[in-house]
Amino acid sequence: MSELDRLRRTFFDECEELLASLQDSVTALAAPDAGGQHAAAVAAAFRAAHSIKGGAGAFGSGILVEVAHLTETVLDAIRSGRMAPSDALVGTLLRAGDALADCVSADRDGVPPPENPPVLAELRRLLGTPADSTPPAAPANTLPDFPVIRADTAPVPPAPPAAPPPRVWTIDFAPNAKALAAGHQPLLVLRALKALGPLQTVCDSSHIPPLDALELTESYLRWTLSLTTDIAPEVVAEPFAFVAPLCPPQITANDGSRIGFDPLGVGSLLTTDSPAPVQEVDPTPLPEPVSPETDPPLDPVRPWAGPQQAASSIRVDVERIDRLVNMVGELVITQAMLAQQAQGLAEDRFPMLFQGLEDLASHTRELQESVMAIRAQPVKSAFARLPRLVRETAQALGKRARLILIGEETEVDKSVVEGLSDPLMHLIRNAIDHGIEPPEERRAAGKPEDGTITVLAEHRSGRIVIQVSDDGAGINLAAIKRKAIEQGLLPRGADPSDDELYELMFHPGFSTVELISNISGRGVGMDVVRANVNALGGRILVRSYKGRGTAFALTLPLTLAVMDGMLLQAGDETYVLPIANILESLQPAADAIHHLVGRGPVLSVRGQYTPMVDLARMFGHRSDPCDPTRALVVLCEAEDGGKVALVVDSLIGQQQVVIKSLERNYGHCEGISAATILGDGRVALILDVAGLRLLAARRHRREGDDPHG
């Protein structure tokens, strides 16, 4: 590779970051300008466009230079106040970012870049470039009008509105300990506000400490509320009349009005002021989001934190890190092999050997965790496109939706982050398209016209959970059941559980037009989402509350490389059970085993019944039933809380195992999540507890009751 090639490669790598920064910054312009966020965002976007232009010029990428230059010029106009950011303008800048990405991609692949991308005309029109230098304009109806304020022309006065539109009040309410001690209950305030108009309520619970550190007199919650109403400010303030002297809320409206409280008085209204609105002409105005004066800890539209500070870091090829990960995987296998070889030796005769093996195990684990930490990335990068996706999808569908992102800094393996992008986008589109109701329906249901999509990421039980939830109509299970019977997926008279009905949504081609209108069309493409999540070693859990919303929770491994497992013997085969799934192991007495009609054998443990699965029989290693009272039962719990009792011959021992994807190398196997290589070179399959539970339930239904499971 020549020096020039290396420089070009570095430039393309940098372009990816610059384009991401450009998109992030431009998207921030769509949010209300709280605390000077717009100025910082415009500056960051300008820097990104300028850097791309500079690099592109050095490598002679003409069209790239031109798009970057016009983008930079528009951003400069915003920076200097000659243009005001509007929804349409943000759309153009985002399209400019897309065009830049296309040009970069073409340059990198050595193919001709797109000639005269349509966004050039939009940018030129914005800048008022003379007609003779303007390429053919796009059809007039495809170009939105922009709220342009030019220094050399008089602003166009807005047409008088037919009726005053309702204000959108943003309320930042953080009750303190004094308020709680005085007996104030936020629920009463929230209910009183809800009675005034559609209310969106976002609660920031991130400051809640662990239970042993919880001070019951303290207040840890904070609310950001969005109230749409045309009633007088005094009435909006009323619910806070008593609590305001102790903890005055911040209340601002989208027209600049503010409600203040007299800190020395009894919470009386202090001021309301309505500065003249900014003169903007936008033929299709979108609901203007609002923001409190101070930065809330959980802004409904995610406060833009400014460009990332340059960290002390080096750029390393992912390939090199992957090689390192593979080598660590081999080291884990070698360590397991040595440990197995040493099992036949007397520890007291070879104390140094055993000490060395122990140290090797410890160092291998540390090395593995360190390497995994290198590959760990915040899920933020998978979330980066979502604000734009929500905005554009909602616009296209004539709906109103906003996005709440929680836990963006949660870290997970790079490959998981990359694999998340498509399923997330699909779920978001589905949520807006089929979950969130049209504004008029929401209004009729007493909901705010703006639907809320919440994407939450958190670590749980050694896995990462990504949840996409909406506050839409929820899933109509009766419609799913009816459709499934029509399509022959369920027998008439079947009595499936909610989970089994949700499962049908992932059946390829299950959804129909009729179903879309009735159950929000959740089946469309969901089989693809699940396939993607399965490929990452994860699963999808669904929960829905009628009229309140639906949540899809993707539970995924933190890493696709190594895990802690328990080796089990079932027949002649060795299986690996993830340690995180094991509750306990026991040898049951005969009277602890019962048979439930249609459910097969169940194990009674301290009054709880858990379905039993004879592992060797389940996978066809043995046809004779195993006597559980002579074998061993491992009680397991899946991520969804469902339990299963696995009947095995013995427990071999605990060890780290290297995960080898079955999906990639073979195909999906129900009840099996992956494979591994044992210390003696044999391949062992890694069990998927939730999958085993479903598999066993289906077999019992299909084969009828079998006293032996």
Add this chain to the structure above:
Amino acid sequence: MSTRVELPALLTPGDAVMLRNSLLAALATSGRIEVDASAVQHLSVQGVQVLLSFVASANATAHPWVLKAPSEDLVAQLESYGLFPQLMTWPVEV
């Protein structure tokens, strides 16, 4: 062995103290914790904080737990508190 903790019908600030103690004791055991929410009619903010704190503790230690049969009032009030997205992440047995 599972531990069952019943939420009272009226989860007042005073009841939040007892609930906190019950949940702390439950977290000290190794088995699954079943939080029976079938009777809840009113949820004070102190009670909400105890519940959220319990969930954070259980998740941090991977302690198995489940919210059993949440009452309609509980769901509606968590929704009013703006905590519906959080509720959606909790393991629930109806």
